[in-house]
Amino acid sequence: MEKQGNRWEARLVSHGGQARIAVYFEKEPALVDRIKKLRGCCWSRTLRAWHLPDNLTNRLKFGLASAREASVSEHIKQFRLWLRSRRYSDSTISTYCDAIGVFLGYFNDKEIEDINQNDLVLFNNRYILKNKLSSSYQNQIVNACKLFFKITSNTSMETELLHRPKREKKLPNVLSREEIKKILDTPVNIKHRMMLCMIYSCGLRRSELLNLKAQDVDSKRNVLIIRQAKGKKDRISPLSAKILLMLRQYYVLYKPQTWLFEGQVRGMPYDERSLASVLKQAVTKARINKPVSLHWLRHSYATHLLESGTDLRYIQELLGHNSSKTTEIYTHVSTKYLQNIKSPFDEL
Template sequence: MQTIVTERILYKKEPRLALRFAYDAALVKLVKQVDDAQWSQTLRLWHIPLSEQAYNQLKRLTQEHATLSKGENRIPPKAIQTPVSPEVAEAITAFTRYMAQRRYSESTIDTYKNALKHFLQVTNKPVAEITNTDLEQFNHSYILANSYSFSYQNQVVNAVKLYFKTFYGSRFDVEKVERPRREHRLPNVLSKEEVKKILEAHANIKHRTMLSLIYACGLRRSELLHLKPAHVDSKRGVLTIRNAKGNKDRIVPISERVLAMLREYYKAYQPKVWLFEGQSKGEQYSEYSLQSVLKQALTKAKISKPVTLHWLRHSYATHLLESGTDLRYIQELLGHKSSKTTEIYTHVSITGLKKIRSPFDAM
């Protein structure tokens, strides 16, 4: 019997219930019968209204073919609608100033600021009276009760710990805070044949170059978008990545084949400020447009997997490992602070697994 994992998501700003299950024509036919059931080409999944009526209808229609399993709540926690108290506003301002002078990235500041604000508003107590019990209560009655993700819970814990390290006179003991048990999810990896189809799908040299550079150099999405022409050193055959995650710079090698593609692209587009610019000169290419480029490539390549841009980076690391590249070099190329982060790719590399002979074959 199949299992349908249901996850709460936001689809075009509307709360919906996503359905994740292995393709089964008979099951798809049943899902289609749910009122307002829709297929998302972007997410590569079916979704239905987020209502008790729709859920019960799904359960009734599929009860002989599948069991329903509750997944994560992927709807981002909305800001509490109650007014922010002067004390909370002052705490957020001081916390933001502290992180800025410590040179945390803008995205980290925004994430931690919102997480702390959410915690303080839900807790609704004077900051000086907040204890570790309040954080435990927040985790149980709010995060777990609403099935919010591991990553969001971890963000709250990080923000709260960092804030109370700087807040004097509180009853909160930072050292006694326990983090949620770490998830051990394997990265999604494409085969070399699948990557080749994706990279060759676009006729447009700009689109083809952007996707190729992400895979060829193992770049994060933001790293690609923040590249400037001066970061490409064709004589040395390297790409310099500035202020990447953790405020770190690093260099990665570029093959002559990629350099040739970059030269062709540069002649055609003549970028002024950013290596990849939007419709207007000097305008940075947008994240949304880059995601759209990938989506179009998947459609043209007839790949139905829910591929993201980060899958190309995962595939780059895994293919390097399978070709015999030392893990320490891969760590440097990816810009990982800890070798433990890079070691995850040893669990998805199939080079060694192919050498294992199943006892079934010897029967």
């Protein structure tokens, strides 16, 4: 919002135990309509003002940023342009820019040029560990720092000395075939059922499903073409006769224009949050008391393939993994060979 005369005033306030930015102005429909569209904006009867999260973006928007914060914003802007020129994906760019913004914001009393690798150690202890944040988030901070300070001139940061957190070894979450069937049979809406079936039957990531177009379905060769997935790689996945028949019925009914799965507005892709909601409703109706996510369907697909005797090399290709080590984790959750092991307890 651009300030025009004395039409509004912004102040840093504490509301509900949180740092907020309160915006005061005479009631004007145009201004009310504009501020309501800002993310996280709420009306407070106590403050008698609209208020938003106190973050760098909003401080800049309402003229409350310090010279240092303005400098950080400019550096992040340049960082974003550099990442884009290197053709990083939009999601990776957002992740890295958000991460470096959090890190630089933590040291708001230091100039960027004075921040060094010891500050990252302090940040890990006083922010990451104190707030019990995940090691994957810590790794995102390290990745962002390595790239950001690599292109920042006159910096004290020695990026080669930055260390990563010890990698956690977690097993993928897998559902049984019976549980998968219950979830996929639950949705009454054909589009909802079709989306969940596609994720499981082809081992798709959420973004891969939502980026599919009608022409990516090759019915003559019975394959699905997954374009520019993670790592900017194309790959193909076999389509079963059953899923192909379902796709034909779905296409006749919905006639998608651009994307295979479109939202309420024709020509626009289905919303990822709505897709997550579709799964949540299906899991609830199927009476499965597990925190199932969309990625569980992909994990289950890989594990069920392995249990059916599919070679691990083919599963790696089907999932689009760079390394076979990533795919090998499914051998730890497969029950194919475990079921043949007889416990010595049974001999007692």
